[in-house]
Amino acid sequence: MSEEIPVLECKDLCISYTTRAGEIPAVINFNLRLMQNEAHGIVGESGCGKSTVALAIMQYMGKNGYIKSGEIRFNGQDMTEMSEEELRKIRGSQIAMVYQEPMASLNPSMKIADQLAEVPMFHDGLSEADAKAKALQMLEKVKLPDPPRIMDAYPHQISGGQQQRVVIAMALLSQPKLLLLDEPTTALDVTVEAGIVELIREIADEFGTSLIFISHNLGLILETCDRITVMYSGQAVEIGEIGDVFDEMRHPYTRGLFNSIPLPGADKKSKPLVPIRGQLPLPHERPDGCYFGPRCDFFEAARCDQGLVPLEETAENANHFARCVKFREIEWDAGKPRAVVKEAVVPGDIVLHIHDLQKHYKVESGGMFIFGGEAKTVKANEGINFHAREAETVAIVGESGCGKSTFAKVLMGLEDATAGQVQFGEIELGDMNVHDRDADTISNLQMVFQNPFDTLNPSHTVGSQIGRVIRKFGVETDQTKIDERVLKLLDIVKLPRDFAKRKPRQLSGGQKQRVGIARAFAGDPSMVIADEPVSALDVSVQAAVTELLMDIQRDHRTTLIFISHDLSVVRYLADRIVVMYLGRIMEQGRTEEIFSPPYHPYTEALLSAVPIADTSIEKRKIVLDGELPSALNPPKGCPFSTRCQYKIDGVCDVEAPPLRTLSMENETLRGHQIMCHLSEATLREMRPVFSQKADGEMEPAE
């Protein structure tokens, strides 16, 4: 094996960018050996240089990026010495790349057929008809439904998942030796992502293509790759076989990463997440010695902060490398550092009662306003029933378009409910717009937003934005007292006090999200709605923000409505889960009930789609066919019937499914409820999606 010429080899690669602040090294001493048919994962947080590596391999670094030293050998040839002409022949034919945003990779003004045909016409010199025939074949291979229709469509006419399949088809058309995938599924929903991941694995086998898979998601890397490189601040800190790195990691950063993602074993009470302290150093402020030093628990002055730390093999012939001077001394098996065990919160009385909530939107179907067609109704929320107790965390889970954000808007009073009741304490909020609510109600119900870059007004200081909330809710009226409270809130969210004078631009994503949390808690709310508060953050920051939210909730006995698409986070922090699909609740129950059988078929697929970064867990694979139906034209009967593998013809697609209550906690609380035509007995027979690998039971991938 080792005699073979690797498809791609990077030797001591150093990449720098020139900026106004001078030269900034983006990647330092990067080594990679990729053999035929191998899949290599590169994982790391934003700004660690993983995308730079991909761009360098394509020799596509823009005006200010350049390779400072080292070489990139493709099939034994040094790419850094090739001419522009030679490179162009390789790009797109021998090396192909798939980017994160499928819509940005496709030309919106060209039909799919023409875009795909370009590749073989340019690289293989085929005629247009042959090229189109080949393109059609490839669309079938990437398992697109009805390829002739897709060929004739413009990119905006097909869904995001289909677009990404087209991009992958385009990349494969010239049968490349090397396929670079830069976060190919990050912009997609989990069930769609699962399909793409499955596809990537299959095509790698079928075409013998080598893959470089760049992702921030360790679970995805586990599912797709053979080897992995963990990057931190421009350096590869650990390289090895997937199994070695996942089970016997030899770098404190890798371990920190694993401790900060909510694996199935984590639990908010007994096994809380352990965030990595501090944050990624900026490229021009990296410390001497080990870049991870300032954030590392094993840091030893005079050893870890001197010189450049070399990448060393962990054992003879292990083919597993770590960049740490102390990895031989650290007791890796001696209990992972665990944060203090936190006591369980006992939920109180019901504070929020949602009864048969409906939210319909009228959509004009175009036309002039005189000749307007019939208005269509989008049922964004339909028959929503659930409740939340004091100090409880209720998670609303679903993919994009399931109506979870609409629900948040109704609750916050930005939209009026079409029908049904929303009882918040004694007050009926359903048709009460935010302007009709009194200050007390408003301050009791606050929200944490999703996008950290949008959550704060860039024009005002952090302090003034928090202060405004305090003044508006009448918590304090005196300016000095307001300032005092702002500082106290900054303490609560663990930010330095001088941040009050800063503009949001000077804060990192995680810090902004903390300010967003401080702002939501400024009026001492009794209920907080968090709309995907951590999904835009890096994993290590995610853990810190999640823990912070939990801590504040515990101290204030706040009810938390946590809206998310990420089931692993939800499993970690929620007490109860509500699963939504196309505006309806498909299943609800306590967290344990949701994560173990009986499942709703949709929940089952959703659980199976979540990538899990744990080698000891075996997952049953269920890949859903098709795409989320349009909310304008939902399926008759059960909304999930178009994609359900248990579908009973003539029943599921005709009648609305009944609500089955599988267990009750007590008379006032809803128990575990599933809305499905399947009989209770069938539901109870379902096997768990997750199982320990030690069971030895191999699950057929059906």
Added chain:
Amino acid sequence: MAAVDIQIPPASLMERLAKPKPMLILFALMWIPLTLYVMFGLSDLVLLPAIPTTLALYVICLWAFRESAVAIIGLTLVFFWLLAAVSAPYLPLLDPNKPIAPFATPFSEKKETFFLLGSDFKGRDLLSRMIWGCQRVLIWGVTATAVAYLVGTLFGLIAGYLAGWWDEAISFVGNVFLSFPVMVLFIVILNYLGPSGFNIIIAVTFASAPAIMRIVRGLALDIKTRDYVYAAQTRGEHPLYIMVVELLPNVRGPLIVDACLRLGYTTVAITTLTFLGLGLQPPDPDWGLMIRESARVAMLWKFSYMLLVPALAVSSLILGFNLLADGLREISLKD
């Protein structure tokens, strides 16, 4: 976990312009006396404090825009005319309205008077007329643009944020105004109201405000979907508060560049209007007027300088505004 102090990135364009509050005070100290002097005819003395302020402002701006050569050139051109405007009464100039010796060519002496840029057909000193003339172009141009911005931003924010019927109504009226050729609109308005400085302001507002409204409306439509606007809505803020505090500061950036360009257009418009006899009235010096008066005579090649002097003055000021806009865009892209 103590968050590590992150390094503060270099100041954005907005902050360079808005951060030093003294700059705004300096600007006011330069601008208010000039306005009082030109519009309301106060005595020369009001202009005295404006001269050092203008110089100080120039130096500060030079420093703020030091990275962009284009911005520096534009800035220099604009400030050359600003300085000329504030110091006109104190410069050793001839009386701009006094006929001395007609048809003196540049760099020549006639009737014991030296004419640096020559004199016009009535014998008035062109250098003096050019320098005095820039006062009126600057004051009316900038004031008219500012008023147009005030109106345009106000309606833009309302249309963009409140949407619905407000948007329909405001956009409709705006589109009606935009459908007229600008010059036709100017001529109609000024013919109806009569030529005067204040009516120029009204005309420019009618012509420019709809375009500004559209820009602001577009920005507001985008910004109102940001989470911080939702945050303000969910705490029950009044729409007016959201428009002024949450939206307005965030539309400033693109507007500043546009304002520089629009100052250029307005200068062209005002000069054209005076050339057509619809703007400021004789005998006071004005660039458009100078071109109009000398247009006939300057057909002769020998006397073309009479036309060239005011024409170059106008072009250099407009070029200054445009280069400044380009430079500001360049700087803001770098941030």
